[in-house]
Amino acid sequence: MGRTARIPLPALAVASLVLVTTALAFVFFVVPNDANQGFSQRIFYFHVSIALTAYACFVGAAWKAFRHLTKQDPDADLESYVLVHQGLIFGTLVLLTGSIWAKISWGHWWLWSEDQLVLFLVLFLFYCAYFMLRYSVDPGPRRANLSAVYALFGVVLIPVSFAAIRLAKGLIHPVVFTRHGPNFGGWILVTYCIAQAAVLVLAYTLYRLELGGKRLDGRLRELREALA
Amino acid sequence: MTTSEKYVTAAYCVVFAVVLVYVLIMALKLQRLEREVDELAVRVPEDDAEETPREPARVG
Numbered sequence: 001m002g003r004t005a006r007i008p009l010p011a012l013a014v015a016s017l018v019l020v021t022t023a024l025a026f027v028f029f030v031v032p033n034d035a036n037q038g039f040s041q042r043i044f045y046f047h048v049s050i051a052l053t054a055y056a057c058f059v060g061a062a063w064k065a066f067r068h069l070t071k072q073d074p075d076a077d078l079e080s081y082v083l084v085h086q087g088l089i090f091g092t093l094v095l096l097t098g099s100i101w102a103k104i105s106w107g108h109w110w111l112w113s114e115d116q117l118v119l120f121l122v123l124f125l126f127y128c129a130y131f132m133l134r135y136s137v138d139p140g141p142r143r144a145n146l147s148a149v150y151a152l153f154g155v156v157l158i159p160v161s162f163a164a165i166r167l168a169k170g171l172i173h174p175v176v177f178t179r180h181g182p183n184f185g186g187w188i189l190v191t192y193c194i195a196q197a198a199v200l201v202l203a204y205t206l207y208r209l210e211l212g213g214k215r216l217d218g219r220l221r222e223l224r225e226a227l228a
Numbered sequence: 229m230t231t232s233e234k235y236v237t238a239a240y241c242v243v244f245a246v247v248l249v250y251v252l253i254m255a256l257k258l259q260r261l262e263r264e265v266d267e268l269a270v271r272v273p274e275d276d277a278e279e280t281p282r283e284p285a286r287v288g
Contacts, residue, residue, distance in 0.1 A: 039233055227271055
């Protein structure tokens with residue numbers, strides 16, 4: 001995230017606010033009702049965007065973990081940790097918005113028979129366990145290495161979760177991205193793209209905010225130790 | 229308001245609430261860190277603080 005790290009945090013916050021507001025305006029005032037699902041389909045724009053952002057956070061965490069293990073990048077462990085945390089926040093939102101959408105569309109909050117839902121939950125719980133592992137080891141190189149290996153293993157679950165919907169039989173969860181591209185066009189595609197950009201910028205802003213806090217916390221701890 | 233509209237509103241409110249709670253937690257944490265910086269600044273002798281230029285910390 002070299003060049004983007006130079007963008008000031010207030011500018012990112014303003015960009016997030018503008019994009020999220022624009023996306024919401026498109027979702028509620030521009031895009032037409034879906035022919036099959038009607039008004040309830042409007043959950044799709046943020047639900048799918050948040051899901052892909054959660055995957056992006058986990059992939060980013062794995063990339064930072066890889067950098068920590070191969071190049072011994074001193075910041076990579078903290079960045080990987082913050083990305084996993086962001087991924088879990090967005091993962092929570094995916095589960096919550098997905099459950100609400102499932103209740104309207106299928107009449108159930110959750111269906112254990114749906115492979116993609118269950119695999120996403122497995123992925124979510126796998127990354128929850130990342131924190132249990134991290135905080136069960138004392139801070140230091142050992143903790144950083146164990147966390148990095150765990151974050152790298154987790155990324156394997158992402159293609160499985162993504163492919164599950166295409167491999168499963170008798171599913172009711174809709175397929176929005178096929179080999180030929182997105183399964184929609186027109187205003188739906190435009191609105192989805194704006195929502196996706198909004199959620200990605202929001203996630204990056206929150207990532208920078210949390211990372212800044214963690215770095216400051218680390219520096220303060222060092223200062224306190226030096227003064228003691 | 230139809231049932232669909234209520235559920236869609238609930239979904240977007242949930243997203244807003246989670247992001248808001250997260251930002252509030254971060255703001256409280258940054259406030260605490262700011263307080264700790266002030267406490268440390270009091271502990272550092274003023275002469276030292278003037279002589280040694282502090283390296284700017286990366287916060288974002």
